[in-house]
Amino acid sequence: MQLRDQLQKEWSRNLEIVGRIYICEQGINAQLSIPVENTHKLRAWLEAHPVFCGQIPRFNWAIEHRKAFKALHVRMRPLVATGADLSLDELSHEPEYLSPEQWESELRTDSESGQPLLIDMRNSYEFRIGKFDGAVCPDVDTFREEMAVVRDLCKDKKEPIYMYCTGGIRCSVAGAILKSEGYENVKTLQGGVIAYGNHIREHPDRQTTSLFKGKNFTFDKRLGEEVTAEVLSRCDQCGGPCDTFTNCANRSCNLLFIQCPSCAEKHEHTCGTDFCKDRAQMSHEELIKNRIPSIWNYHLRVRPEKIFGPDGVAQVPPSIASSDELEPQPLEEKA
Ligand SMILES: [Zn+2]
Ligand SMILES: [Zn+2]
Incomplete structure (x- = not known):
């Protein structure tokens, strides 16, 4: 304190x-x-x-x-919300930390005899816009579910497991848990995709050989940072190639989705509902006077594929009429 x-x-x-x-x-x-x-x-x-x-x-x-x-x-706040209390003893089993250079060279060497087990430990919205070639990207919402998938994928405790996340913290915790369970060969990318992105950007000639393709999602208002120019994802509203995340301009909606410039113009930087367009125009004073609860819970707010109709406009749920007074939650690394 x-x-x-x-x-x-x-x-x-x-x-x-x-x-x-x-x-x-x-x-x-x-x-x-x-x-x-x-x-x-x-x-x-x-x-x-x-x-x-x-x-x-x-x-x-x-x-x-x-x-x-x-x-x-x-x-x-806990380092990583694991859903369980971790002892310092468990955390003392450190995985092997590989620098971006080591990560690249070990992955390349291991790939010569088949695709090594490479796991993306981030959220599903993060790997939509960028990931390492050949990575398994478990589509789960919590750390606990993620760990279950990893154990499932890795039956042989001697087999190398490569893990990466945004900044390396989640993997150091996941790696410590696996090591304490007897997995012998756990390798994590030190500093995560942030460090790897810096490694690529420092030497522009590495762009073409980068093992990571696309953008690294970042937990700040930029919502992403380019590692290579490949565009892996599509606009949630029109389906055109795009990897720019945005939040609906209506703060009580705040839906996180991919929006291309022409859809941003067409839908006035919102998810497309008349409700959100109206609220996006309101002044701060009007919004305070007309406070409403957050429209989406965390899980839906980051799953635009469940929200958008075929017309590229979000389907407003009945919870708009609910009476709970909630502030929009800031976006954070997976709990
Ligand atoms: Zn679009
Ligand atoms: Zn909206």
């Missing part, structure tokens, strides 16, 4: 950091934007701090000229 208050105060005020930080007993997960000129101050701050000194974390840097976040939010 003390640490949370300290980070909230000192980082946002003195270091102009914005982003999202989760703190729990096992560690800290942070996605931050910081002005370049303050990075050395951040390092000095970490080196001087009793909690961090002697164990400065590895950073996953990305260079962007616009900020991905508006403010700094620090919250107490």
Whole structure:
């Protein structure tokens, strides 16, 4: 709690950091934007701090000229919502961490004798717009279901398992669980697709040989970052090739879906219902006066394939008439 208050105060005020930080007993997960000129101050701050000194974390840097976040939010939350309490003992069984270069070369070598078991540990909406060639992408909604699929896929505990996720955190937890269950050969991509994307972008000639194709979904307002130019997905409204995620402009809908520029214009940046178009036009004051509950629950909000009719317009559910007062939930990594 003390640490949370300290980070909230000192980082946002003195270091102009914005982003999202989760703190729990096992560690800290942070996605931050910081002005370049303050990075050395951040390092000095970490080196001087009793909690961090002697164990400065590895950073996953990305260079962007616009900020991905508006403010700094620090919250107490488990590292990965596993649905069960993990002991520090279980977490001490670390998987093998491969750098993007090692990941590439080991996958290539293993692929010579057939497709190795390569598992995408992210959400279904994430792998729609980008994934590693040959990856198995379990279409599940929770970490617990994901682990069940992994165990199912990997009968031989000696067989290599390659796992990746957005930033590497989910895989370090999943890898520790598998190792503690006796899986011997668990390899994870260190720093996740974020690190791999940086590796590709640093050397544009790697674009053509990248094992990852398409965009990496990001949990900020950009909703994605290009790794290679291939477009893997289609517009949820017209079916044309497109990999730009958006949220319906009506905040109480907030549906997450893929929308091409011409559909964005046609449907006024909404999911296409008259209801959402009307609300998207309302002023902040009018919206406050006419508060309504969130239209979709988390699971539906990220499953546009269940929402859109053949005309490319969302089907508004009866829950609009329900009386629960709910704020739209921010999008987060899979719980
Ligand atoms: Zn379209
Ligand atoms: Zn909508």
